Amino acid sequence: DVQLQASGGGLVQAGGSLRLSCATSGFTFSRSSMSWFRQAPGKRRVFVAAISWGGATTLYADSVKGRFTISRDNAENTVYLQMNSLEPDGTGVYYCGADPRARTYSGNGLANRANYPYWGQGTQVTVSS
Numbered sequence: 001d002v003q004l005q006a007s008g009g010g011l012v013q014a015g016g017s018l019r020l021s022c023a024t025s026g027f028t029f030s031r032s033s034m035s036w037f038r039q040a041p042g043k044r045r046v047f048v049a050a051i052s053w054g055g056a057t058t059l060y061a062d063s064v065k066g067r068f069t070i071s072r073d074n075a076e077n078t079v080y081l082q083m084n085s086l087e088p089d090g091t092g093v094y095y096c097g098a099d100p101r102a103r104t105y106s107g108n109g110l111a112n113r114a115n116y117p118y119w120g121q122g123t124q125v126t127v128s129s
Contacts (some may be wrong), residue, residue, distance in 0.1 A: 001025075001026050001100065001102075002024075002025075002026035002027050002118050003023075003024065003025045003026050003120075004019045004022055004023075004024050004093060004096050004097075004098060004118060004119060004121075005022065005023045005024070005120060005121070006020060006021070006022045006095065006096050006120045006121065006123040007020070007021050007022075007023070007120055007123055008020040008021050008123060009093075009094060009123030009124045009125045009126075010124075010125070010126070011128065012086055012106075012125070012126070012127055012128070013024075013127070013128050014086060014087055014088055014127055014128065014129050015085060015086065016085030016086050016127070017082070017083060017084045017085075017086065018083045019080060019081070019082050019083070020036065020080065020081040020083065020094055020096075020123060020125075021033070021078055021079075021080055022036075022078060022079045022080075022081075022096030022120055023076070023077065023078045024067060024077045024079070024096075024098060024120075025077060026077065027098065027100040027118065028100060029074060029077040029078075029098075030053070030074045031053050031100060031101075031102040032053050032098045032099055032100040032102075032113075033050060033051065033053045033098070033099040033103065033110060033115075033116075034050065034051050034053075034070075034072060034079040034094070034096065034097070034098055034120075035047070035048075035049065035050035035051075035096065035097040035098075035110065035111075035116055036048040036049045036050070036070065036079075036081045036094055036095070036097075037094070037095045037097060037113060038090070038092040038093070038094050039067055039092050039093050039122070040066065040089075040091060040092040040097075041055075041092070043092075045095065045111075045113060046061070046110040047061050047070075047113065048060070048061050048064055048068065048094070048095075049061065049064065049068055049070040049081060050070065050082070050110035050111060051071070051072050051079065051110075052104070052110065053099075053102050053103075054070055055072055057073075057110065059108065059110045059111055061111070062088045063089075064083075064090075067083065067084050067085045067086075068083050068084070068090075069081070069082040069084075070080060070082075070084065079096060081094070083125075086125075086127045087127060088127045088128070088129045089127075090109050090125060090127045090128050091125060091127050092124075092125060093122040093123065093124050093125075094122060094123050094124075094125055095119055095120055095121075095122040096119070096120045097116030097118065097119050097120075098116060098117075098118040098119075099111070099115050099116050099117065099118075100117075101119065103115070
């Protein structure tokens, strides 16, 4: 079975940091592009960050550039999201998505939610002001 288990969320004050993890199994992680999306209450799920299956390409939403870093550990089948200088609008459930098809995307393809067929259950992040 495909599993994506996100963890590391919590309550943090504005300006603080959190590190999210997404442990995976059931598919070939090393050939999978990985992503993080955020969904705030009552809003749609939006792109935060992604990393290509080869690890050479990373992509970030403009709102998190310079503050968030996505990384992957193929030996551990895990993708991470280091979040620094968190702001209240960073509050929401963070979901990791996987595209196991070893695709190379042009433009902002890595940011397209429709390109990720596998999703985890999400982890809650709350940033207080």
